[in-house]
Amino acid sequence: MYCNNNNYSMNNGRFATALHILTLLEFNKGELLSSEFIAGSINVNPAIVRKEIGNLRALGFIESKEGKGGGYMLGKASSKITLSEVYKAVNDTPLLGRSNDPNPDCPVGKQINGHLKDLFRTADNLFLKQLGKITVKDFAKKFQ
Secondary structure, rough: OOOOOOOOOOOHHHHHHHHHHHHOOOOOOOOOOOHHHHHHHOOEEEOHHHHHHHHHHHHHOEEEEEOOOEEEEEEOOHHEEHHHHHHHHHHHOOOOOOOEEEEEEOOOOHHHHHEEEHHHHHHHHHHHHOOOOHHHHHHHHOOO
């Protein structure tokens, strides 16, 4: 459904991690931040941060400078990155989860996945519409 090649679900915290990274970069605008610094803020292993940064960099949200004194910065103005874009970048599961593998001989079981799919699509669209109204810049203002 969304543009993501990873098999992680929303429940593993990828959205929170990605938004934390982008917010930290906006909050420290003008500075190059190391993956170790970012990982310290999130309280996770720097390898997790580097993996998420790779995903965000592929989308143009983050740029990097290699070598001594290098680090990461926003690759796009924070006012141009919506939370819905961040969510879509890291999520591949509907907001309400996934459907089951019901018994096709049951009158409910043979129809439920179609109805759940409609419900999930409606919830996702409403959620993304709301997230689309908020930019990383808007979100980062909460921390000043």
